Amino acid sequence: MQALLLALALSALQLCPAVLGGPQHQRFLLGNGGPIRLSRVHNFAWQNCAPSAPAQMKSLNLIPDPICIPGDVTLSASGTTTITLDAPVKAVITLEKKIGDMWLKVPCVDDLGSCTYDDLCAILDTLVPPGQPCPQPLQSYGIPCHCPFKAGTYNLPPSDIFIPNMDLPSFLTNGDYRLKSVLSNGDQEIGCLKLSFSLHSGSQWLWW
Template identity: 55%
Template structure:
């Protein structure tokens, strides 16, 4: 069995982190963030090639900066290669209604032509994959071959980060749809509550 942080999660998180690292004018430094109520589900078709089978994150709430423990498993029945489009839809709960956050400075509900390019920007080709992927010999660049993927329970440190002013308190849900050509390959929806000081 191959091991990796499931491809759908990797691509979705890469898009989110790339959004945060590329945005500037709407960012502010926050000293402490708590992320709680983490929940996820597959939102694609029952026969979607890429699916997440398990994802666990602890503690709840997760403190940023701070330590987090995560494990994940999933599979893809097709090779995921460039160009790998990702559509991200970000919503915030306002007065009991879910409001779509528009795409501002590549953050929010945005379309990315190729998530493989995002991964290459975060981790330049030829550079070792970050831990714990490197220790396990796990890939962090396209193409991701078809197969079963799993990340054993692993510890990470989440550093300080800059957040956009509107992403500091509230309930959020983000949906990422991964596609190749004209076909949807996988869909993941994640919900969290964010509180910052």
């Protein structure tokens, strides 16, 4: 995985529920039908979608399958970048839902869905204020959580992370989902990653 995405994802996981479900973020969880409690994740899959980009995910594993929420997950990952990743790093996220045989784009609502983030480095600074130590397990393995990310290889050995209760916004109704993230700096595409996984909420199934 791109080093920046790895740090961003791990920082967010470690700061739950403040990031994903804390009181200051309730606006992310509101929808016409109210929030949906997530209970299970399974069938996680990923792939690079820009083989010539300077940042590449080499491995990304989540155990067990399915993941029960709340519960523990063992995460391992490795990625490499041939260039230094520095601000501003732009992320264009495309989230699609499968309706019949078609994939329909989920709009961006309150920073969730198919959204554009102009500077992931600034988001990392919000999650972990500069001067504070990086959250575990990043700190133990020398993985930075702030820009710049120097060129090189970043490895996260199998690490246990606790996933707390979290809610999904009601507009992410049950179905099959896929997500594409494209990172860029100016006119240069840094990396591209596709994700898919199944989410279970109550008696309903959801793909992301």
